[in-house]
Amino acid sequence: MLKINNLHVSIEGKQIIKGLSLSINKGEVHALMGPNGSGKSTLSYVLSGKEGYEIEEGTIEYNGKNLLDLEVDERANAGLFLAFQYPMEIPGVQTSFFLKTAINSKRKFLGMPEIDALEFAKLIKSQAEDLGIGSEMLKRDLNVNYSGGEKKKQEILQMSILKPDMAILDETDSGLDIDALRIVSEGVNKLRSEQNSFLVITHYQRLLNYIKPDFVHIIADGRIVKSGDFSLALELEEKGYEDISKTA
């Protein structure tokens, strides 16, 4: 599904990713763990197509296509979703209107008619309830005056209704209390299937107790220094990044 090969990325002349390779197959959940500044968030922005990142070398293949050829919205409509670490506030735009616009953008891309009002209402209601998002919140402006936890739940709600093939969760666990962490993780687990894949970016092993990954990778200084299964996350928790990086 996603194949990153020997990726080198710089921002304003400074190299951030230095030869990263990673393959994610359909149905797999990969965790990417690493200290601050190791290039985790940069990778998520490069994958989703944010401007300002220079790809110096390497390739990214997504479902057989060159991902780097696609615009941000084309990647999104091709099923790539980024749950933002810091979701943007959009004043004056009602949350439910935003959700509807996002759904209809995808439907338009797929050549489908706009979603029927009733169908939309049903879809949102069921998904929002599972995440503990009340209807009152859907009437508020998107992410404006949301708490940190509410913003993250909102990201998962968007993911649940857009049903991506490849979801990247960028530190979705940061700033969440234990209850919110559980709710958000359940949202992710419900979506897991043989048909889609996840890249879960996090500092902590804590999240991985809820979202069990098939593979764990440790990133340091712009490249993956160690890969393994869930036990690697446990080892990391015990020894810390410095130790693990050394033994790599």
Added chain:
Amino acid sequence: MAATEQTIKQVNSLGNSEYKYGFSTDLDEIKAPKGLSEEVVRFISAQKNEPEWMLEWRLNAFKVFNKLPKPNWAKLNIPEINYQEYYYYSSPKSLKDKPKSLDEIDPEILKTYEKLGIPLKEQEILSGVAVDAVFDSVSVATTYKKQLNDLGIIFCSISEAIQEHPELVKKYIGSVIPVTDHSFAALNSAVFTDGSFVYIPEGVRCPVELSTYFRINAINTGQFERTLIIADKNSYVSYLEGCTAPMRDENQLHAANVELVALDNAEIKYSTVQNWYPGDSEGKGGIYNFVTKRGACRGHSSKISWTQVETGSAITWKYPSCILQGDNSKGEFYSVAITNNKQQADTGTKMIHIGKNTSSKIISKGISAGKAQNTYRGLVSINSRASNSRNFTQCDSLLIGNECGAHTVPYIESSNADSTIEHEATTSKINEDQLFYCMQRGLNSEDAVGLIVNGFCKEVLQHLPMEFAVEAQKLVAISLEGSVG
């Protein structure tokens, strides 16, 4: 939209019967001599069979016009206007001169109609295609006329009002915008061709948005529109002028005068959606729109509220204002002005506080893209007698790209220590991170800009009558097409 569809249904239900007031009779086109002169003023008045007092009023205005210099306060680059180059009167074009079908209309305009979801029949009318008499504005008007008549509401063209209700016209015309105000006001007073007249009697709440058929009615009001709305004591009216679709018009120079009068406890809500031809991306062509709109809150506790969405015209020069004479009266101004490519807009309001306990509120959203220039210019003046008065002003500007400009020019005069004036202003560039976020959710760049800008304008758009709010939102997005990426 619902109301528009209803209008069209009603028109269609009139069937194919020849409507007796429809001007389907072949008229040879009657044009005034080219240029501007006393003779032309007399010609216009004679064509309309006006009473002597009206002619005298026009002639006086023409004398004033000749003495007044062109207003020059705006931050606009206005090409020299040669008034002698224009025709000031022509009767409705005969059918044979009009485009025969939509095939003859600029495809760009048709594309916009499609995006706005304008019904085909209405597209033809807006584009000036010759359509049969059944669907002319007069017949649409009649479907509502009876309902309004029963309530004593007068709603007709200003020409008709001069004939049928001279006492009302005589009493109020020029009472809010004196002919001596500035040269465009004087010019309009001398050569105005048509426009609307509304009178709401005491205690009556007008049951329909007078917009519902004006959209179709407004097409032939011409370049010098004159509108007069009077709300008598304890009455209410909501009026919407213009139309969300771009209108084809050969007249480059527009100078409209709109006067509103609210008596004791009356309320007038006046909404405008202006989408005249803005010229092409190089700034060629487009309408020069010099509009004077002013409302007088003459009675106590009266209220006048202006809402405008200005997206068209090459040059917009417009300051819908309120004169708050009555004690406890209220004025409001909600504005969205969008300029793209090489458009220029200098728009805002004047709130003149004269009565005690008067209040005013100004919310202005200016969006500038391409190489456009967008200025908010507003005056808040609190008279020494206007104790305990309040004003709140908020002006927000949004820039898209690096070659456009936004300017805010507030004038504040307070002669009263009991009163409070608040002014807030912000200028920002469209946020790249917001755009990225929206596009990551699948919106293309134009839809993303449209969504964010609509959010930015929400406070204003929500004051539009329901049936136009949805179209206005689409219009906001369409006006900014091509402004990003």
